[in-house]
Amino acid sequence: MSQITRIKGSHRAASLVIAGSAVTTSGLVATAEDAxxxxxxxxxxxxxxxxxxSRAGLRKSDITRVQIWLADMADFPAMNEIYDAWVDPEHAPVRACVGAALANKHYLIEIQVYGYQPD
Structure with missing residues (x-):
């Protein structure tokens, strides 16, 4: 039986969950000072x-999927500029990006990251 490990986030959601070899973050948004x-x-x-x-002992190369929500699709090129500098092309995950109304008007982007924990 697989063990489930949760890295605490808030009372509402964990920040990261490891279930067997599957790893996923909650939807992540910028901190107030980064808005x-x-x-x-x-x-x-x-x-x-x-x-x-990293806290879970994983690397960026262990990321398998990135889901991005943008409050305004006009921000797509600027977001890609930062994302492209961050992602390792040798270990690029699959990715989806959609426009969406986010939970707070100050949030311009929300990202959820999925990965695989090697044995």
Whole structure:
């Protein structure tokens, strides 16, 4: 039987869950001090995702899927500028990006990251 490990987030949701070899973050948004623009928010969220994976003993190369929600699809090129500098082309995950109304008007981006924990 697989063990489930949860890295605490809030009372509502874990920040990261490891279930067997599957790893997933909650939907990550920028911190208040990083709410300047889409570039800053994208950096903030990707940094959080990488830190969570690192805390679980994983690397960026263990990321298998990235789901991105943008409040405004006009931010797609600027977001991609930051994402492309962050992602390792040798271990690029699959990715989806859609426009969506986010939970707070200050959130420009939300990202959920999925991965695989090697044996």
């Amino acid at each position: 300047v623009d889409i570039r800053a928010q994208t950096r903030s969220v990707l940094s959080q995702a990488e830190a969570l994976f």
